[in-house]
Amino acid sequence: MALTAILLAVVAGSIVYGILTILAARSYLSVKPAPVDQGEPISVLKPLSGAEDQLEENLRTFFTQRYRNYEILFAVREADDPATVVVEKLRAEYRSIAVRLIVTGEPPYPNAKVYSLDLMKSAARHELLVMSDSDIRATPEMLSILAAEFADPAVGLTTCPYRAVPGRGVWSTLEAIGMNTQFVGGVLTARMLEGMKFALGPTITARKSVLDKMGGFDKLNRYLAEDFVMGKFAAELGYRVLLSAYVIEHHIGSQDFAANFGHRLRWARSTRRSRPSGYVGELFTMPLPAALLLWGWAPPLWPVAALSIVLRGVSAWACAGWVLRDRLTPRRCWLLPIQDILSFLVWIAGFFGNHIAWRGRRYVLHADGTFEPSPSTRR
Numbered sequence: 001m002a003l004t005a006i007l008l009a010v011v012a013g014s015i016v017y018g019i020l021t022i023l024a025a026r027s028y029l030s031v032k033p034a035p036v037d038q039g040e041p042i043s044v045l046k047p048l049s050g051a052e053d054q055l056e057e058n059l060r061t062f063f064t065q066r067y068r069n070y071e072i073l074f075a076v077r078e079a080d081d082p083a084t085v086v087v088e089k090l091r092a093e094y095r096s097i098a099v100r101l102i103v104t105g106e107p108p109y110p111n112a113k114v115y116s117l118d119l120m121k122s123a124a125r126h127e128l129l130v131m132s133d134s135d136i137r138a139t140p141e142m143l144s145i146l147a148a149e150f151a152d153p154a155v156g157l158t159t160c161p162y163r164a165v166p167g168r169g170v171w172s173t174l175e176a177i178g179m180n181t182q183f184v185g186g187v188l189t190a191r192m193l194e195g196m197k198f199a200l201g202p203t204i205t206a207r208k209s210v211l212d213k214m215g216g217f218d219k220l221n222r223y224l225a226e227d228f229v230m231g232k233f234a235a236e237l238g239y240r241v242l243l244s245a246y247v248i249e250h251h252i253g254s255q256d257f258a259a260n261f262g263h264r265l266r267w268a269r270s271t272r273r274s275r276p277s278g279y280v281g282e283l284f285t286m287p288l289p290a291a292l293l294l295w296g297w298a299p300p301l302w303p304v305a306a307l308s309i310v311l312r313g314v315s316a317w318a319c320a321g322w323v324l325r326d327r328l329t330p331r332r333c334w335l336l337p338i339q340d341i342l343s344f345l346v347w348i349a350g351f352f353g354n355h356i357a358w359r360g361r362r363y364v365l366h367a368d369g370t371f372e373p374s375p376s377t378r379r
Helices: 002-029 054-065 083-093 112-123 142-149 170-194 208-213 226-236 257-274 278-284 288-297 299-323 334-348
Strands: 042-047 070-076 098-103 128-132 155-159 164-165 205-209 241-245 247-251 355-358 361-364 371-373
Touching: 002 164, 002 278, 002 288, 002 299, 042 054, 042 112, 042 142, 054 083, 054 361, 070 112, 083 098, 098 112, 098 226, 098 278, 128 142, 128 208, 142 155, 142 170, 155 226, 164 170, 170 241, 170 257, 170 278, 205 208, 226 241, 247 288, 257 278, 257 355, 257 361, 278 334, 288 299, 288 334, 299 334
Parallel strands: 042 070, 042 128, 070 098, 155 241, 164 247
Antiparallel strands: 128 205, 155 205, 355 361, 361 371
């Protein structure tokens, strides 16, 4: 009886969550700012590390923006980083775009991305900063839409939802399906219920003055999920944090199972520390394991289990289809149950352990979301 009650509560919660996700998707789609031909000047900040897959194609989309006044700053750790060859090639092709390349040297703290952003922020000529990862691809309207959202002076920071595009291999495909259905559903639901009090890492736009008021990157440099806390601090200062109307493309690399699972586990452990209650609530975003257990354990309750599975499918389409315009999920919808089971296993594993591996190094993750090199790495 106790197990039945627990499973029934989880499945019922997933039904409620599925309905909320569908409503949240509709709410998000109701807000569409018109692009502007010329808003305020923009500085685009791009941290780079190596000539990763499709880097040239990704960066090229930022050289072809239909926006009159913007610059692009790139940062690499070493002058001979392979990414510099790509940057110089694009700079030679697009001479009308103001481009600067910054060599940062070794970062003085674990989060190298934050160090790069800090140096580029200091060098940027403009107040409005678009901080975008190297694996992001954009259409020519991107900067125009982001600028339009800052026409409201109360807006201090915006963060872009993203459509994941997988590399080769089944594990990359499964991760993309999870991002385009489960992850974005949680973001949309949080936006509807409590407003945006966090940000998403791949592309964030903020004013220099807002970053300065929150303590600058010095306040962010010890956090693993610096994107999340950047949005949190901006909201605490009283600024509006928006989930942008612009959807970016996030091109994820191809990994084998071990590397992909390690990547997922790292972010599960990070999320558990950034949003503890939200992490527990993720159980309702992947109802298939609990629904199948309920169906097998208490067959008379099969209609409840079936309803939760149906709503999972509908909410997945609301996120991937309506919001993200994703073409992958409809073609690979049969992988959704496998992805839900894999996500459930990662979610369980995320409750255990405090070590993470990142860019070939091991770190200790603390309860407040900060991290540092593990003692073995320091030696």
